[in-house]
Ligand SMILES: Nc1ncnc2c1ncn2[C@@H]1O[C@H](COP(=O)(O)OP(=O)(O)OP(=O)(O)O)[C@@H](O)[C@H]1O
């Protein structure tokens with residue numbers, strides 16, 4: 635279980651993460667969703683101990699990432715936004731190196747073989763990482779996170795830069811891993827979160843605006859769902875007739891062009907107007923060319939929540955009314971200081987010097 639309590643990260647006067655509190659239970663696949671600069675990577679870096687928080691706490695299975703970092707980090711596999719790969723190493727050398735670095739106790743060969751099989755990198759195992767495609771490098775990044783078989787996987791944009799086929803493969807891999815691990819992943823791809831995650835946290839400007847299941851969110855946001863009908867016939871008459879239908883609150887004309895005209899019909903909550911609509915159109919002989927409910931996608935929800943127009947307080951109320959637990963309060967302040975994970979810090983450093991070397 636991961637407990638994040640009142641987490642805040644400030645960079646000078648800029649608040650990157652603003653008092654975030656949430657709990658992730660064992661075996662959950664949680665998606666962090668948010669626009670650029672929302673604070674996703676910052677939150678993940680703090681959870682993994684790569685960054686320290688300005689205040690608040692993170693506990694992994696009860697171990698505080700600041701006061702018991704070894705116990706906490708042992709339980710986490712991390713794929714940072716920029717995977718800490720050593721480009722001059724072969725995949726074999728690299729995974730063995732990570733194995734040593736993490737001081738893994740599992741039998742070396744079978745453990746590494748099993749990971750390679752799982753992330754499908756056997757065929758590139760003897761090759762140098764710098765010669766691998768982006769997708770394979772990303773897989774190697776996921777493989778290094780799996781070394782030591784940690785219970786928790788934290789994957790920062792695991793599918794970024796991959797082609798659609800690779801995206802599907804990596805998504806399936808994450809789903810598979812989700813059966814035996816607790817997974818947190820961040821993404822800009824809304825359909826990805828919908829496809830992979832059981833729970834979604836939407837972050838905007840450092841604040842958690844929503845914490846719920848993708849299904850619940852769509853349902854709540856579309857509770858005031860309207861119906862879109864494309865009808866052929868005299869526009870004014872149709873408009874007037876639709877407005878006079880029982881259960882209709884309002885009607886707007888939308889897209890014309892092609893055949894007929896689209897009407898957005900907003901029913902009074904609780905009314906299903908489809909049958910009455912059918913009878914009306916049949917009676918008047920106005921052909922119905924299309925009928926659909928305007929159910930919101932996660933994408934619509936995301937845009938509504940992050941453009942500041944949504945009533946997030948009302949949404950939160952609605953979600954809680956559905957039995958969603960309110961967030962817990964509490965937590966202790968932590969010191970403002972940057973800590974580097976033993977593996978990631980060194981790897982990042984090595985990559986930096988390598989990059990410098992390459993630049994020469
Ligand atoms: N070292 C830093 N110094 C100052 N500000 C920073 C630093 N790192 C991040 N920030 C700021 O903190 C905010 C959150 O950044 P973060 O990288 O967590 O966003 P993100 O949600 O991961 O975005 P993206 O989708 O682009 O990866 C941004 O406004 C960013 O500019």
Ligand SMILES: [Mg+2]
Pocket residue numbers: 674675676715790
């Ligand atoms: Mg990021």
